[in-house]
Every structure is written in C-alpha cells, then in structure tokens.
Amino acid sequence: MQSGKTIWITGASTGIGAETALQLAQSEVHILVTARSADKLEALEKQAESLPGRITSVPGDVTDQAGMVRLYEQMEKDHGPIDIVLLNAGTYFGDSGTEFSAEKFKQTFDINVNGVANCLEPALKSFLEREEGHVAIVASVAGFRGLPKSVSYGPTKAALINMAEALYAELKPKGIKVQVINPGFVKTPLTDKNEFDMPMLMPVRDAAAALIKGLQSNAFEIIFPWPFVVMVKLIDMLPNKIYLWLVGKLER
Numbered sequence: 001m002q003s004g005k006t007i008w009i010t011g012a013s014t015g016i017g018a019e020t021a022l023q024l025a026q027s028e029v030h031i032l033v034t035a036r037s038a039d040k041l042e043a044l045e046k047q048a049e050s051l052p053g054r055i056t057s058v059p060g061d062v063t064d065q066a067g068m069v070r071l072y073e074q075m076e077k078d079h080g081p082i083d084i085v086l087l088n089a090g091t092y093f094g095d096s097g098t099e100f101s102a103e104k105f106k107q108t109f110d111i112n113v114n115g116v117a118n119c120l121e122p123a124l125k126s127f128l129e130r131e132e133g134h135v136a137i138v139a140s141v142a143g144f145r146g147l148p149k150s151v152s153y154g155p156t157k158a159a160l161i162n163m164a165e166a167l168y169a170e171l172k173p174k175g176i177k178v179q180v181i182n183p184g185f186v187k188t189p190l191t192d193k194n195e196f197d198m199p200m201l202m203p204v205r206d207a208a209a210a211l212i213k214g215l216q217s218n219a220f221e222i223i224f225p226w227p228f229v230v231m232v233k234l235i236d237m238l239p240n241k242i243y244l245w246l247v248g249k250l251e252r
C-alpha cells in the first residue's frame with residue numbers, strides 16, 4: 001500500500017478486518033480500526049507497535065448512526081483526511097427458513113446493511129467535498145443467489161452488492177473509487193460456527209493479502225479464492241429450475 005495513506009476499517013477486532021489491518025501495517029500507513037470490542041482493538045494497536053505502519057483503536061458500534069457521524073468527524077479532526085474506508089463489519093446468525101425469526105432478520109440488516117450506510121454517509125460527505133476517496137464494501141458470494149441457512153445473511157450481502165454498483169456509477173465522475181469485495185469461505189470466528197463443509201475454505205492470512213492486492217487494483221469487484229468464486233459465478237448463471245434442484249440436493 002502506498003505510504004502516507006489513512007485507512008479506516010470497520011469490523012477490525014477479529015477475522016478479515018484484524019488481519020487486513022496488521023498486513024496493511026507492514027507499510028507506512030495509518031490504520032484506524034473500529035469494532036465494539038475495544039480490548040481487542042487495543043491489542044491490535046500494540047501488535048503493530050514494531051511494524052512500519054500505525055494502528056489506532058477507535059471503538060464504536062456501526063449500528064449507532066449518530067455515533068458513526070461523531071466518530072468519523074473525530075477521526076478526521078485527530079488524524080487528518082481519511083483516504084480509504086473499508087466497510088467490513090458484519091455478522092452471520094446461520095438462520096434457516098424452518099426457524100425464521102424476524103428479529104434476527106432485522107438484526108442482520110441493522111449490522112450488515114444499515115451499519116454500512118451509517119459509516120458511508122460521513123465518509124461520502126468528506127470525500128465529495130474533497131473530490132477524492134475510496135470506498136470498499138465487504139459483501140460475499142452469499143449475495144449472488146439464495147442459499148439455505150442464509151435467509152438473512154444472503155439478502156444483506158445482495159443489498160450491498162447492488163448498493164456498490166449504484167454508488168460506482170454515480171461516484172466515479174466525482175473522483176471517488178468504489179469497490180465491492182466478495183469473499184468465498186474464509187476461516188474466521190464467523191465461519192468457525194459452521195457445522196457444514198465449506199469448500200475451498202481460505203486461511204484468513206491469504207484472504208487479507210488478496211483483499212489488499214484488490215484494493216490497489218482498478219477492479220470494481222474483488223473476489224477470492226478465485227477458483228471457488230468462478231464456480232459460484234457459473235452456478236449463478238443456471239436457470240432457477242436447475243439452481244433450486246441443486247440447492248435442494250445440498251440441503252438433504
């Protein structure tokens with residue numbers, strides 16, 4: 001990553017966010033890390049003390065709309081303009097259609113979608129004033145088509161992919177780069193709960209490296225691991241009848 005950049009990562013206390021922050025700190029950049037677990041963020045800050053880059057803990061809850069506006073303004077006041085926002089905070093309850101819960105559905109949307117919106121608003125305000133900036137939104141291959149045990153999670157990721165496409169078209173002429181990140185399965189606390197087989201499960205270290213490489217490219221969509229994502233994209237093109245039959249087979 002180019003020296004001197006300031007990068008804000010949400011959902012950076014564990015998993016992909018934490019590993020991405022640590023790998024970015026191998027360069028002379030400043031990473032501001034947000035999540036609810038302040039203790040984990042402080043530990044990350046300490047871990048980076050011997051690295052060329054710097055990590056600063058800025059705890060917060062992405063579901064707190066006013067809190068995210070205040071946090072963003074405070075970050076820019078304390079640390080100067082932010083160059084890149086990596087909107088990564090997310091959750092997965094593994095909820096199924098047979099035990100559908102409207103409450104879980106709302107909670108998933110609140111963190112995964114509204115949480116992104118709450119962080120995006122202050123970031124875009126600043127980026128539009130400066131006519132520069134870079135927004136990267138972490139969605140998932142689970143957003144491509146409906147999957148069992150993903151009754152809430154999949155729709156949140158589909159919304160983010162759609163949102164990123166809409167933002168890309170409007171913000172590119174304003175000097176703002178928009179990317180969407182669609183990982184396959186990555187080994188993190190989020191997937192450690194899964195009891196089903198996860199094809200091509202990727203170590204978090206490799207996922208963060210692929211994400212950082214993607215951030216430095218001009219691609220709109222950052223996908224990894226690529227053999228898995230190519231397979232999913234091919235499945236995505238199947239007609240409903242065949243797709244739903246295949247998914248039904250998996251479910252049994």
Ligand SMILES: NC(=O)c1ccc[n+]([C@@H]2O[C@H](COP(=O)([O-])OP(=O)(O)OC[C@H]3O[C@@H](n4cnc5c(N)ncnc54)[C@H](OP(=O)(O)O)[C@@H]3O)[C@@H](O)[C@H]2O)c1
Nearest residue numbers: 011013014015016035036037061062090140185186188190
């Ligand atoms: N692992 C995969 O296979 C995979 C695949 C595709 C996409 N993804 C996406 O990648 C992103 C990171 O997931 P991960 O696998 O690294 O999972 P993870 O280790 O569980 O990380 C999730 C992060 O989000 C934070 N978070 C959750 N709710 C929050 C809230 N209300 N406010 C602020 N931060 C919040 C968590 O921190 P606190 O609990 O401390 O707040 C944590 O830092 C998610 O958006 C996920 O959907 C993951």
